[in-house]
Amino acid sequence: xxxxxxxxxxxxxxxxxxxxxxxxxxxxxxxxxxxxxxxxxxxxxxxxxxxxxxxxxxxxxxxxxxxxxxxxxxxxxxxxxxxxxxxxxxxxxxxxxxxxxxxxxxxxxxxxxxxxxxxxxxxxxxxxxxxxxxxxxxxxxxxxxxxxxxxxxxxxxxxxxxxxxxxxxxxxxxxxxxxxxxxxxxxxxxxxxxxxxxxxxxxxxxxxxxxxxxxxxxxxxxxxxxxxxxxxxxxxxxxxxxxxxxxxxxxxxxxxxxxxxxxxxxxxxxxxxxxxxxxxxxxxxxxxxxxxxxxxxxxxxxxxxxxxxxxxxxxxxxxxxxxxxxxxxxxxxxxxxxxxxxxxxxxxxxxxxxxxxxxxxxxxxxxxxxxxxxxxxxxxxxxxxxxxxxxxxxxxxxxxx
Numbered sequence: 001x002x003x004x005x006x007x008x009x010x011x012x013x014x015x016x017x018x019x020x021x022x023x024x025x026x027x028x029x030x031x032x033x034x035x036x037x038x039x040x041x042x043x044x045x046x047x048x049x050x051x052x053x054x055x056x057x058x059x060x061x062x063x064x065x066x067x068x069x070x071x072x073x074x075x076x077x078x079x080x081x082x083x084x085x086x087x088x089x090x091x092x093x094x095x096x097x098x099x100x101x102x103x104x105x106x107x108x109x110x111x112x113x114x115x116x117x118x119x120x121x122x123x124x125x126x127x128x129x130x131x132x133x134x135x136x137x138x139x140x141x142x143x144x145x146x147x148x149x150x151x152x153x154x155x156x157x158x159x160x161x162x163x164x165x166x167x168x169x170x171x172x173x174x175x176x177x178x179x180x181x182x183x184x185x186x187x188x189x190x191x192x193x194x195x196x197x198x199x200x201x202x203x204x205x206x207x208x209x210x211x212x213x214x215x216x217x218x219x220x221x222x223x224x225x226x227x228x229x230x231x232x233x234x235x236x237x238x239x240x241x242x243x244x245x246x247x248x249x250x251x252x253x254x255x256x257x258x259x260x261x262x263x264x265x266x267x268x269x270x271x272x273x274x275x276x277x278x279x280x281x282x283x284x285x286x287x288x289x290x291x292x293x294x295x296x297x298x299x300x301x302x303x304x305x306x307x308x309x310x311x312x313x314x315x316x317x318x319x320x321x322x323x324x325x326x327x328x329x330x331x332x333x334x335x336x337x338x339x340x341x342x343x344x345x346x347x348x349x350x351x352x353x354x355x356x357x358x359x360x361x362x363x364x365x366x367x368x369x370x371x372x373x374x375x376x377x378x379x380x381x382x383x384x385x386x387x388x389x390x391x392x393x394x395x396x397x398x399x400x401x
Contacts, residue, residue: 023075023112028104029086031075031142032152039152045069046143047210047324048076048156053218053245055137056162060128063092063139063156066211070118073144076111077104078127081136081158081169089134094125133161138172157213157325158245168245171322195289196251196318201281202261204251204318206326212318217327218245219319221252227336228305228313235268235302240317240330246295249320252288253281254303257312257334260352263287264313268302276301309339 027033051062065074077088088109092101098119101108111125127139139156155172200206224237240250256262266285267278275296278285288301303315314334320326 021116022100022114023073023102023110025102025104027075028088028102028110031077031140033073033075033142033144033150037148037150039150044143044151044154044324045210046071046141046151046154048139048141048154049211049213050139050156050159050215052159053157053215054160054162055129057129057131057133060126061159063125063127064214065123065125065141067143069145070120071143071145072116072118073113074099074111074119074123074141075102075113076125076139076141077109078137078139078159079172080134081138081172089137090130091128092125093128094123096123096125099123099125133164135161135164136166136168137161140172155322155324157215157218157321160218160243160245165244194291195277195279196249196287198279198281200251200318201287204253204316205328206249206251206318206320210324212326212328217319217330218243218321219247219317219327219330221315221317221330221332223303223315223332223335225335226333227338227341229338230305230309231307232305235304236335237300238267238303238315238332239298239300240319241298244297245321246297247319247321248290248293248295249326250276250288250290250296250299250317252301252315252317253286254313254335255316255352256310257314259311262310264310265306266304268304270301273301275299309337311340312336 023031023033032039046065046067049064049066051064055061063076065076076092078090079086080089087105091108092111093108094101094111098113098115098117099111100114102110102112104110113119137159139159141154142150142152143154144150158168158172160168196204196206205212219240219242222239222241224239228236238252240247240252252267254264256264263282263286266283267288268285269276269278269288275291275294276288276299277291279287279289281287290296312334315332317330318326318328319330
């Protein structure tokens with residue numbers, strides 16, 4: 001481990017100048033520019049969105065780069081999730097005048113900037129899969145805001161290989177490198193590892209400072225009934241499951257079909273459930289959320305219908321694969337109010353459109369003003385421990401030479 005960290009430190013500090021005309025070949029493996037500075041430890045303001053959640057050999061995927069701040073440089077690759085090597089996978093093409101394709105492993109397998117001008121608009125490039133499956137993948141990018149402000153921990157959602165039943169890892173490759181690991185640890189300060197905050201109750205949009213994924217979600221909600229009777233005491237089971245893509249964060253509500261902002265009914269958990277909890281948005285226990293960031297392949301809980309008729313409902317979930325990768329479009333089918341079916345009354349089955357961007361959710365600064373003393377205290381402790389670990393390891397490395 002010490003030898004690996006030593007190599008990383010020497011690479012980071014070994015370069016003397018920036019590269020305004022594009023990333024140099026020497027950064028192909030670690031995607032880290034030779035600016036002689038450490039990466040930012042704050043939450044990355046950038047995101048990588050994919051047009052699909054799976055691919056087949058030879059298929060093309062649209063990759064969208066976006067951010068809340070301008071950037072001068074970018075370096076993007078697709079990587080295997082199995083961490084066997086640092087070679088990029090597939091090829092890229094772009095028509096954007098501010099970007100260029102780069103050859104790292106003998107083909108146009110990377111995308112980088114071609115000038116040092118500020119870029120503040122969304123960039124879309126096309127990635128084409130190799131002719132033979134390369135297994136599950138993810139996209140990783142380094143963004144350079146200015147010479148000394150760099151984020152190297154921007155990841156996409158996992159891109160599954162069609163027909164490949166291999167399980168996905170809990171996190172992308174690269175997080176085991178000390179500097180990258182430290183950035184990820186600190187980015188957790190800005191998330192809510194112990195559950196969704198009160199500000200998310202209405203829009204169900206997390207304050208992670210990035211837009212939601214636009215591809216089809218790899219998650220689904222299954223409800224054990226197609227109708228409910230107001231006042232019934234028997235709870236209805238609700239299951240959030242994945243297509244082998246575990247999730248870490250979760251927020252679920254029952255919503256009225258006729259009134260987008262109205263939560264309906266309450267929930268109950270098994271007494272043995274340790275990864276979920278119930279919170280109050282408009283009434284006690286009307287929302288389900290996570291208690292930790294452990295990987296969760298599936299979760300089942302129970303919905304208790306309201307005492308009085310409130311019309312047809314559906315279940316909506318926001319599901320986070322990781323801090324920067326989440327979907328707000330995970331909906332169940334409509335569960336009908338039995339008291340309204342025979343009379344032909346009630347609303348139609350058109351469900352409300354969820355927000356997919358920070359602007360739509362009104363959450364560009366969703367963390368400001370929140371009070372999370374215990375979370376902040378734990379995060380500060382983790383950060384302090386991480387900084388101490390890095391300092392101690394570097395001290396040992398120095399005394400090895």
